[in-house]
Amino acid sequence: MSDEPTVELYDLRVVVERIEGRSICGLSVGDHFDVSGTDEVRIPDGKHFCMYAMQAVFPMISAKQRPLAEHDWMACDAHATCPDPDERVVMRIERTALRRHRAADLM
Template sequence: MNHDEFTLYDLKVEVIASDKPMVCSHKEGDYFLVIGENLVFPQTTSFSMYSLAALLPLLPAKQRELHENDWMLSDSVIACPDP
């Protein structure tokens, strides 16, 4: 592979539960896919725009190979910003 090429991985972003109640409309197990540059939502799933706003800046980095010391390699749980 040339130095100016990289692999873009597809992602599955899924809601997981914690011990705190969720105040947004999503439920545990809700998900969407990131395929290339596209967000693909199942027909029965919706996501809060506030949750998406917290996730969107991180998704392109998670689609690429990460350095072994990159914090994003071990951190994959992002909290919803809705207080």
């Protein structure tokens, strides 16, 4: 990538870790979606993911994609819960790969 400015970002996978209530939206343990770059979300073919559950995770995505200090709370916390109190879908954010991007491509 020569001398162009670059940014390191992690690809992420958001996985349904457990369901403590009843899954009204049809999610199951193990369902997931992937995030890469600054704007790409992928759901496996033939699957779905509840947009309200996604909404609960999205505020954390930008921080989880970046390298963080070892004891930064965002480095230590990887869970979010769907806002529906009857479902209590608990999701885990996993880092899957660290990629270097041209800064100009992310603007």
